[in-house]
Amino acid sequence: MFKPLDPLLNSELRLSIMSLLIGFEEASFSFIKDKTGATAGNLSVQLQKLSEANYISISKSFKGNMPLTTCRITPLGIQAFEKHVEALMSFINVSKDK
Amino acid sequence: MFKPLDPLLNSELRLSIMSLLIGFEEASFSFIKDKTGATAGNLSVQLQKLSEANYISISKSFKGNMPLTTCRITPLGIQAFEKHVEALMSFINVSKDK
DNA sequence: ATAAAGTAGTTTACTTTATAAACTTATTTA
DNA sequence: TAAATAAGTTTATAAAGTAAACTACTTTAT
Numbered sequence: 125m126f127k128p129l130d131p132l133l134n135s136e137l138r139l140s141i142m143s144l145l146i147g148f149e150e151a152s153f154s155f156i157k158d159k160t161g162a163t164a165g166n167l168s169v170q171l172q173k174l175s176e177a178n179y180i181s182i183s184k185s186f187k188g189n190m191p192l193t194t195c196r197i198t199p200l201g202i203q204a205f206e207k208h209v210e211a212l213m214s215f216i217n218v219s220k221d222k
Numbered sequence: 223m224f225k226p227l228d229p230l231l232n233s234e235l236r237l238s239i240m241s242l243l244i245g246f247e248e249a250s251f252s253f254i255k256d257k258t259g260a261t262a263g264n265l266s267v268q269l270q271k272l273s274e275a276n277y278i279s280i281s282k283s284f285k286g287n288m289p290l291t292t293c294r295i296t297p298l299g300i301q302a303f304e305k306h307v308e309a310l311m312s313f314i315n316v317s318k319d320k
Numbered sequence: 321a322t323a324a325a326g327t328a329g330t331t332t333a334c335t336t337t338a339t340a341a342a343c344t345t346a347t348t349t350a
Numbered sequence: 351t352a353a354a355t356a357a358g359t360t361t362a363t364a365a366a367g368t369a370a371a372c373t374a375c376t377t378t379a380t
Contacts, residue, residue, distance in 0.1 A: 125257055126238050126241070126258070128234075129234045131366095134232065134233075134234060135232075135366080135367080136226075136227045136232060137367085137368095139313050140224050140313065143224070143313045143314070153328070153329070154327085154328070154329095157328095157329095159223055160224070162368095163368070163369060163370090164328075164329060164330085165329085165330075165331080165332095165368070165369060165370075165371090166367075166368050166369075167329090168328095168329060168330055168331085169330085169331090169367080169368080170367090172330095188376095189375080189376060189377090190327065190328065190375085190376070191327085191328055191329070191374090191375080192328085193328075193329070209314050212310055212314075215237050215238065215241045216241070216307050216310075229337095233337085233338080235338085235339095251357070251358070252356085252357075252358095255357095260339095261339075261340060261341090262357070262358060262359085263339070263340060263341075263342090263358085263359075263360080263361095264338075264339055264340070265358090266357095266358060266359055266360085267338080267339080267359085267360090268338090270359095286347095287346080287347060287348090288346085288347075288356065288357070289345090289346085289356085289357055289358070290357085291357075291358075
């Protein structure tokens with residue numbers, strides 16, 4: 125009846141991150157922080173979780189002298205996001221005969 | 223950019239309950255338990271939370287000799303559900319200019 | 321030159337939330 | 351009358367979320 129939700133994506137911040145990366149392909153730590161309004165600490169933790177699941181890749185470099193953390197969504201991440209959206213839909217369209 | 227999710231509805235089981243009650247108008251504890259596959263304990267706790275928020279109403283009666291807990295969604299619950307769905311949509315349709 | 325403020329994060333400690341196991345109360349069946 | 355079943359609730363524990371404190375370095379002001 126209901127398709128299972130992805131626990132990793134059933135978090136407002138992590139869903140925001142994934143949603144951003146679906147749209148932007150590539151985004152810096154600061155950009156994501158600004159767009160989501162998350163605290164740096166929380167963002168750091170959630171990015172690591174998504175990275176550990178291979179939903180995103182994180183690369184560290186420098187922009188001038190400043191550290192720059194760049195995030196991208198992976199093919200697995202895109203797949204997981206789409207599956208999660210499908211699952212969400214199963215909660216939204218409910219009819220009695222299903 | 224992203225509309226805020228309702229913390230109460232951002233839980234798989236509570237969303238399932240609300241989704242069921244949107245479709246069925248009225249459902250017993252056992253029915254919800256069967257449909258969601260939740261344990262009784264977890265279901266009891268989550269129903270109480272939804273009830274405390276006035277998203278559902280719970281009425282206790284007897285069917286024959288057996289206790290019967292019947293749940294209904296309230297107008298506030300319907301409103302919250304619809305708002306939450308709208309918020310979810312904001313995470314699903316992302317375009318660069320928003 | 322150096323102190324103060326800002327940038328870009330990470331780690332840690334704490335709080336909240338979710339969940340299952342254990343319990344309660346009563347009923348049916350063997 | 352003992353054992354199993356039904357319908358829940360309470361409570362203890364595990365997992366998750368979050369902010370505060372910290373690290374490390376850079377830029378700006380004095």
